[in-house]
Every structure is written in C-alpha cells, then in structure tokens.
Amino acid sequence: MAEEVKVLRTWSSPFALRIVWALKLKGVEYETILEDLSSKSPLLVQYNPVYKKVPVLVHNGKAMAESLLILEYIDETWKQKYPLLPEDPYERARARFWAKFSDDKVLPSIWDAFTTQGKEQEEAIMPVMENLKLLEEELRGKKFFSGETIGFLDLALGWLANLVSMFEEITGLKMIDEETFPLLVAWIHDFSHVPLIQETWPPRDRMLTKFRAMREPYLAAARNHLPK
Known part of the structure; x- marks a missing residue:
C-alpha cells in the first residue's frame, strides 16, 4: 500500500x-x-x-x-533515509535546544529590528547581535550546524539564509556581515547553494513586496504615537 x-x-x-x-x-x-x-x-x-x-x-x-x-x-x-538528528542523545538534545532558540529568540529579535526604525531600531538590534554571536559560536569548527552535512538544526535555521538578506534590503540595516559573523556568512552561502535548497526558495520579488507591506503597519503605528 x-x-x-x-x-x-x-x-x-x-x-x-x-x-x-x-x-x-x-x-x-x-x-x-x-x-x-x-x-x-x-x-x-x-x-x-x-x-x-x-x-x-x-x-x-x-x-x-x-x-x-x-x-x-x-x-x-523514515529513519533509514538521511537521518536529520544525531544518534547521540546529548547531541540530539542540543540540536533541539538550538532549534527552539531559533524560534523563541533569534527570529523574534530580528523581526523587532525589522519592524522598527530610528532609536527603537538601534535598541532592537542589540539582542539580534547577541543572538547571532551565539549562533556564530555554535558553528565553530563546522561547515553546517549539524556537521559536514545538512541536518535538523540547519533546516530549523534555514529561514535565516533567506529572510535576513531581504530584511536588510528593505531596511538598509546590515545584520550579518562577513567581518562580524564570518561563519554565519559562509553557512548562509553553503546552505543556500545546495541544489535541493536553492530550487525551493520562494520568488524573491514577491517576498520583498510581501514583507514591505507587512512592515508598514508597524511603522505607521509608531508614527501615530509620536508627539504632535
């Protein structure tokens, strides 16, 4: 069947x-x-x-x-086909921890920086940098977060390889540069250029249009709260 x-x-x-x-x-x-x-x-x-x-x-x-x-x-x-999580229980737990960190800390902090401007954005970027430094350290000595091949944690963090560059383009705010985060920059390049990954990215122009539209209500709300 x-x-x-x-x-x-x-x-x-x-x-x-x-x-x-x-x-x-x-x-x-x-x-x-x-x-x-x-x-x-x-x-x-x-x-x-x-x-x-x-x-x-x-x-x-x-x-x-x-x-x-x-x-x-x-x-x-589908255990026998391309294992995503490590066999070692400790390493499996670590992968789950960092994946949760991605969703609970990294993404919300980047979204906060993306949806603010001026002084608020300057304040919002600080936790972004702190979170990215932790990811940079987690990559030390490895090509991918999971080692030499893509695994569970790489898939969990895959959004980082696509969304951040679009957020940077829309805001003009640089979050991940080669001088500060060389390992993350290398990972983004390597992950993004895996053929299986590359062929699945949504159309960039449509994504930029979507996120510009999503950002505008946040900026409008902030403008409405400025002193008259």
Missing part, C-alpha cells in the same frame, strides 16, 4: 519550507496543498483545529502540526 503524504503550506512560509526540505532530503514523495491564510480552507481547519495555521503534515490520514515537531516525526518515520 502506497503511503499518502500531504503538506499544507503557503507559498511564502519559511516554517513550511522546513518540511519540504526534510521530505526532499529523505526522498519522500508528497502532495503540496497551498493555503490562503486570509481565507482558511475547511481542510486546514480540520487538520489543525487548534492553531489553524501552516504547515501541516498529513501522513496516511493522520495530521501533524508545528514545524519542529513535524521535522522530528519525519525523521523518526
């Missing part, structure tokens, strides 16, 4: 890309179902009734939400 694998995602979701990459690395065939989150489909609500967001993995009729949990599910379900 053939396995049925579906991925509910949007065209631009960096979290959904984690799932796409994992399935491709493992050679698992899947069907993509593109969602419009401004008009959520009954299927999305059925499969993720709690959060009603993407990504959702549906494997033989069973649904799984939350991208990091989905990555672990994929790794455990």
Whole structure:
C-alpha cells in the first residue's frame, strides 16, 4: 500500500519550507496543498483545529502540526533515509535546544529590528547581535550546524539564509556581515547553494513586496504615537 503524504503550506512560509526540505532530503514523495491564510480552507481547519495555521503534515490520514515537531516525526518515520538528528542523545538534545532558540529568540529579535526604525531600531538590534554571536559560536569548527552535512538544526535555521538578506534590503540595516559573523556568512552561502535548497526558495520579488507591506503597519503605528 502506497503511503499518502500531504503538506499544507503557503507559498511564502519559511516554517513550511522546513518540511519540504526534510521530505526532499529523505526522498519522500508528497502532495503540496497551498493555503490562503486570509481565507482558511475547511481542510486546514480540520487538520489543525487548534492553531489553524501552516504547515501541516498529513501522513496516511493522520495530521501533524508545528514545524519542529513535524521535522522530528519525519525523521523518526523514515529513519533509514538521511537521518536529520544525531544518534547521540546529548547531541540530539542540543540540536533541539538550538532549534527552539531559533524560534523563541533569534527570529523574534530580528523581526523587532525589522519592524522598527530610528532609536527603537538601534535598541532592537542589540539582542539580534547577541543572538547571532551565539549562533556564530555554535558553528565553530563546522561547515553546517549539524556537521559536514545538512541536518535538523540547519533546516530549523534555514529561514535565516533567506529572510535576513531581504530584511536588510528593505531596511538598509546590515545584520550579518562577513567581518562580524564570518561563519554565519559562509553557512548562509553553503546552505543556500545546495541544489535541493536553492530550487525551493520562494520568488524573491514577491517576498520583498510581501514583507514591505507587512512592515508598514508597524511603522505607521509608531508614527501615530509620536508627539504632535
């Protein structure tokens, strides 16, 4: 009996890309179902009734939400094909820790810097630099976060290789430069140019348009709070 694998995602979701990459690395065939989150489909609500967001993995009729949990599910379900997590329990725990750090600390701090300007942005960039220094140190002595090949943590941090350069282009604020973060710059280059990764990036022009539009309400709200 053939396995049925579906991925509910949007065209631009960096979290959904984690799932796409994992399935491709493992050679698992899947069907993509593109969602419009401004008009959520009954299927999305059925499969993720709690959060009603993407990504959702549906494997033989069973649904799984939350991208990091989905990555672990994929790794455990298709164990013999390209392991994503290390075998060593300590190293597995470390990979999970840094992946959570990515979602809980790194991404929110970068978003704060992206959606502010002036003095607020100067203050917001400080935790970004602190978080990136920790990632730089984690890369020391390695090509990828997982070692010599792409693994769980690289997929978890994959958004960094795509979104940061767009945020920099939109704001004019440099977050990752070769002098301060040489290892991160090298990782971004190496990760982005893996053919499997490179072919899945969303169209850059559409992404820039989307994030410019997303940023504007934050800036407008800040302007409205300025003293008259």
